[in-house]
Amino acid sequence: MLSTQSAPIVRDTLPAVGASLGAITELFYTRMFEERPELLRGLFNRANQANGAQREALAGAVAAFASALVEHPDERPDAVLGRIANKHASLGITSDQYTLVGRHLLGAVKEVLGEAVTPAVAAAWDEVYWLMANALIAMEARLYAEAGVENGVVWRDMEIADRTEESPDTASFVLRRPDGLPADPFLPGQYVSVQVELPDGARQIRQYSLSASPDGKTWRITVKRERSADGRVPEGEVSSWLYAHARAGQILKVSLPFGDLVLPDGDGPLLLASAGIGITPMLSMLHHLATVSPDRPVVVIHADRSPADHAHRLELSELVGRLHRASLHLWYENGVGEWYETVAGEQGEPAAHVAHVREGWADVTGLTLPQDTTAFLCGPLPFMQAVRGDLLTHGLSPAAVHYEVFGPDLWLSK
Ligand SMILES: Cc1cc2nc3c(=O)[nH]c(=O)nc-3n(C[C@H](O)[C@H](O)[C@H](O)COP(=O)(O)OP(=O)(O)OC[C@H]3O[C@@H](n4cnc5c(N)ncnc54)[C@H](O)[C@@H]3O)c2cc1C
Ligand code: HEM
Known part of the structure; x- marks a missing residue:
């Protein structure tokens, strides 16, 4: 005081x-x-x-x-x-x-x-x-x-066990402990920091959400390289380095998992809304839900530039399909004609859990949501601000709308 x-x-x-x-x-x-x-x-x-x-x-x-x-x-x-x-x-x-x-x-x-x-x-x-x-x-x-660590001793060597291209600009990396022991447990929604030594000798650190724990012993992160859209700003240093150079067999310095935006236990209804690479913490939450509480009511919303840009699109659909009371709502800015590639149903037929695939910006105003829904948002700030505004109009309490920003949190200063 x-x-x-x-x-x-x-x-x-x-x-x-x-x-x-x-x-x-x-x-x-x-x-x-x-x-x-x-x-x-x-x-x-x-x-x-x-x-x-x-x-x-x-x-x-x-x-x-x-x-x-x-x-x-x-x-x-x-x-x-x-x-x-x-x-x-x-x-x-x-x-x-x-x-x-x-x-x-x-x-x-x-x-x-x-x-x-x-x-x-x-x-x-x-x-x-x-x-x-x-x-x-x-x-x-x-x-x-x-x-379980001393003051600040959070860095570990982690070996890249596998690399997968998830979209033209996105790669996922499975990380395992070099000593063969299981990687530390994490809560759905948490992230790790990753250190990279850049060509000029600087060590730079960035955070990446844990998007899954394949086989329960490893961590997976998914990195989208930040391109220099029009040459006015430089390309992202660490994401571009990881995309261009990180390969299976290499060792990265990675922190233990942290982060306070985690999925709460319970059986209340949830809304998970992501855009672009903001899908990563949602995947981790959906893996958890599919394993421990497949009966929980969940509305999943994802917005992306196009089906081709949508990293982990089949995994998202497959996960929502494993939940018994869940629906998936997809919006693409363009290329919606190729939507069938994004759902785990027959070509030309959406799987039963796919509520719709639409063209344009995500719009949650038409959804029917229980008043006690807890919402998790992750994506660019304008996307989250628009969705949050719509959810409050729906009658959700501000305290029930949580968000993760993939950079310094500027929401407080706006
Ligand atoms: C909790 C958390 C979780 C995250 N999870 C993920 C995830 O799962 N996947 C993922 O891909 N990312 C994630 N991120 C984002 C990630 O940490 C990095 O911010 C991202 O990869 C970009 O880092 P970078 O080094 O490539 O770009 P940086 O080099 O940090 O650049 C960032 C931006 O700043 C701009 N910039 C750089 N210099 C200037 C300048 N002089 N003037 C103006 N603009 C400039 C760049 O053009 C770029 O747009 C997460 C972030 C947080 C905080
Ligand atoms: C009362 C003291 C401090 C305050 C109020 C403070 C505040 C902040 C805030 C608001 C952020 C951004 C968090 C986010 O939204 O992601 C941040 C990040 C950070 N802080 Fe602090 N901090 C303090 C002390 C320190 C100290 C002692 C250090 C160590 C030298 C430190 C190093 C950092 C670093 C390295 C980052 C990440 C920077 C980045 O990613 O750009 N901070 N801090």
Whole structure:
């Protein structure tokens, strides 16, 4: 909780700090990487630094945390921190690194706001920082303990056992432990971080959802290479490297599984809505449902550019077909004429569980959904925002709509 002397100071200075958070977070990263350049090359995602996404996510998280503190100074608003703690744990962040980050973040607040930052204001914001930091440190310690590892020791060698082309831009990789022991268990919806050493010597890390556990002893990830659409932005560094170079027999450094967007147990109705490569956590959830609760009512929605671009299309249809009370709704921007390739029925005949295959953008307004449906969304932000809006119009509670963003979470800062 925020101390009685700091609460009014944070309340009074929140508008000024909030208005400058963009400049503060930009300066914070500049100063920290000036002192520790190896962090940019070896830990932080340098594309998210270049395109500003990480500053925006940090600014959004700090603003959300501080605003919640000001409204309820006697509570610690941990709700916004779960996703961050899981991301940090997948990167092996350690508690001692918080001192460095705090020094540069508070230094940037002082440098940007100048004389307005009196010693009392600095002390109040130091308190906010350490409330956040200690909450994250505690959550990360719990995640490491649950994973059975020491502080930050999350990296493992994993051998690529198999590679499969899933669409013209997508490949899946089955990963196994080189010592032959089963890979660690994971919850449906969780992801791993993968390290890659790029041609310029930088080590870059990205997250990939676990899309299945073939034979129960291995992990499967599915990677879509990010192309440079029109030459204005560079192609994705790690996904392109994995697509071009990762082959069976190679060893990758991969973290243990983390992630807080996981399928809840129970028998309540579910809606799984994905677009493009956002299908990966949904596959993992569907594998789980097909094995442990095939009677659960599930509506599955997937949108893609075309049937040919739709990675894991037959697997998706086959999985939905194994559920007794599930329906599959597909939307393709084009090429819907080849839809029969996407369903596990006879050519020209949709399988019984395929509710429809339509052309155009996904539209959930026509669906009939039980009011107690829990929804999971994964795909580009505009897709998820549109689907979420429609679900709330349907009467679903905002608390029942969960989402996974395949990048820094910018939903908070929008
Ligand atoms: C929890 C989670 C799960 C995920 N699961 C999956 C999954 O299952 N499958 C999957 O394929 N991906 C997944 N992702 C996304 C994945 O982690 C990577 O973000 C993705 O592969 C792109 O990484 P990259 O290194 O290829 O691209 P990056 O090099 O990181 O580039 C990302 C984007 O930034 C742009 N960019 C780079 N530099 C600049 C610049 N200077 N100015 C403007 N723009 C720039 C690039 O053009 C590109 O569009 C997941 C992400 C998260 C957080
Ligand atoms: C109170 C302190 C901190 C806050 C509020 C914070 C906040 C955040 C946020 C909001 C994200 C983006 C999460 C997402 O949506 O994916 C993130 C990611 C990250 N954080 Fe922190 N963080 C803190 C401390 C640290 C520390 C101490 C380190 C270690 C040096 C660190 C390293 C990282 C890295 C490497 C990422 C991933 C960056 C990327 O993928 O672009 N953070 N953090």
